[in-house]
Amino acid sequence: MKQRFKLGVVFLCLLGCTGDELASSIEVDLQLPEHFPVPWVPSENHLTAQSVELGRYLFYDTRLSGNGTVSCSSCHKQEFAFADDRPRSLGATEESGTLNAPALTNVIYLRPLTWAHDTITSIEDQLLGPMFGESPVEMGMTGATQRILDRLTSDTLYQQLFEEAFPAAPIRLKLVRYSLASFVRSLVSYRAPFDAFIAGDRDAISIQARRGSELFYSSKLGCGGCHAGFAFTTAAVSAATGDNQSSPFHNIGLYNIDGAGSYPDTARGLIEESGVARDMGRFRVPSLRNVALTAPYGHDGSVPTLEDFIAIYEAGGRHIESGPFAGDGRESRWRSTDLKDFSLADDERIDLIAFLESLSDVAITTDQNHSNPWRF
Ligand code: HEC
Ligand code: HEC
Known part of the structure; x- marks a missing residue:
């Protein structure tokens, strides 16, 4: 499969597009395989090769944080499919956050965004969180915006990159957000062995993984009810489907x-x-693509391994x-x-994990x- 973005111009407005909300404008060829639908991209921020490239420089630039110590990539590391291997990431002030940084692969399809906000529907808006959030501080940009923009404006490389991405527009925060969002949208992950299997190569995954996939989608385990579709989450939308109909938030008794x-x-x-009581402990269903690359697990990174996670479902x-969080999640009201009661034989557990491992797109960790871009 081709790995490079090809510049081409494709304007897409699928049937049912009405007004800005559903219009979709993609000017790069994302090389999507057949089992991936056309993604939704906001009409005011066209996905272009130039904005993706500018976003890539910004994503890896610590000058984007107030005190110059943290970049997006400090918490979203390519080697872990742009997730963090720490349970909870450290921000610019070394303060620990409260949530596990999720993988950023296939975020182009996710809506809503983040673990537990049903109102954040665009990456452009979501980015205000890490940039300006104060509890916890992530990039620490509050009060430092002008200083950060001055840093970028005085760099001739950025002058050129901004000019290519947004011709004749002054460098401003909105364009920083737009290009970062475009870079995140470009992180489409579809080169897992399981994708080759779906495309018809039966030998792309092991016999264990094949048995594991049957378990995963069985009515006994019911994993596919929530980790559904090509993105393995009910929180995925496409240009054709528009907004989510069913709620992707669940409490799994942690x-x-x-x-x-x-x-x-x-x-x-x-x-x-x-503020609604029954929303206690409800978090967005995470995608399981690349899950074997993104330990530790759960919204707060409190589950160390996949084996541990499956044991929790089984129990x-x-x-x-003991400790401050003592309590029996099995009894949680x-x-x-939608979670099933099931138990697995030892070899079934191995099969299920082999299946989850077959969802790893290792190519994206080095692409x-x-x-x-600053390393070269
Ligand atoms: C200090 C660590 C940290 C930094 C720095 C950081 N993030 Fe994150 N990121 C997180 C955490 C933690 C979450 C989950 C937040 C939540 O669920 O409320 C997250 C969530 C996201 C999401 C939502 C993904 C999803 O599945 O919904 C995107 C997109 C994202 N970050 C992009 C970025 C970009 C771009 C930057 C740089 C401007 C950045 N992040 C900087 C830790 C970080
Ligand atoms: C009722 C919906 C639902 C079902 C059914 C379900 N899950 Fe989940 N799954 C979730 C939610 C929600 C989370 C995140 C919960 C949290 O962190 O508090 C999650 C998290 C996970 C994680 C951790 C991912 C990460 O990045 O942290 C794994 C692994 C996982 N599920 C596998 C499975 C398997 C295997 C099955 C079938 C046995 C299954 N799930 C069934 C909703 C579900």
């Missing part, structure tokens, strides 16, 4: 601190935004015996009723199109 279903105050899920929730 905590039950007070016996009433509570999660730690630092990360309580959708309830923080909605019907996580039982924490908020645990999703030069996405890597740090």
Whole structure:
């Protein structure tokens, strides 16, 4: 499969496009395989090769943080499919966050964005979080915007990159956000062995992984109900489907601190935004593409391995015996009723993990199109 972006001009407005919301403008050939739908891209921020390239320089540039210590890539590391291997990332002030930095592959398809906000629907808006967020501080840009823009404006390389991406427009924060969003959109991941299997190469994955995929989609385990479709999450949309119809937020019983279903105050899920009791502990279903590359797991990175995660599903929730978060998640009143009760034989567990491993697109972890341009 070709790995380079090809510059071409493709304007797409599929059936049902009405107004800005559903219009889609993609000016790079994303080389999508047949089982990937055409993604939705906001009409005000065309996906161009030049904006992706500018975004790549910015993504890896620590000058983008207030104190010059952190870049997007500090938490989203290419070697881990743009996730973080720390349970919770450190921001510009060395303050630890409360959530695990997710992989950034196939974010072009995700809506809503982040672990537990159902109102953040564009990457452009989501980026205000890491740039300006104060609890926790990530990039620490609050109060430093002009200083950061001055840094970029005085660099002749950026003058050129901005001019190519946004001709005759002054360098401003909106364009920084737009090009970063475009770079993130370009991180489409479709080169896993399982993709080759779907495309017809039966030997692309092992016999264990094939048995594991049958388990995954079986009614006994029901994993495919939430980790659905080509992106392995119900939080994926495309240009054709538009907005999500069903809620992609679920509580899987990781905590039950007070016996009433509570999660730690630092990360309580959708309830923080909605204020509705039943949203306690509900987090967005993560994509399982590249999951074997993105340990540790769960919204707060509190589950070290895939084996541990599957054991939690098998037990019907996580039982924490001691410490401040002690409680039996198996008894949680908020645990999703869409989760099945099941147990696995040892070889079935191995099969299921082999399947999850077959979702790893190792090529993306070294793809030069996405890597740090400042190294060369
Ligand atoms: C200090 C670590 C840190 C830095 C720096 C950081 N992020 Fe993140 N990122 C996170 C965490 C943690 C989340 C999950 C936030 C949440 O769910 O509320 C996240 C979420 C995201 C998401 C949403 C992904 C999804 O699946 O919904 C995108 C997109 C993203 N970051 C892009 C960026 C970009 C671009 C930058 C640079 C401007 C950046 N991040 C800087 C830690 C970081
Ligand atoms: C009811 C919906 C639902 C079903 C069914 C479901 N999951 Fe999940 N899964 C989720 C949600 C939500 C999360 C994130 C929960 C959190 O972090 O609090 C998750 C997280 C995961 C993770 C961790 C991913 C990461 O990046 O942190 C793995 C692995 C996983 N699920 C595998 C499975 C497997 C295997 C099955 C079938 C046995 C399954 N899931 C069934 C909703 C579901």
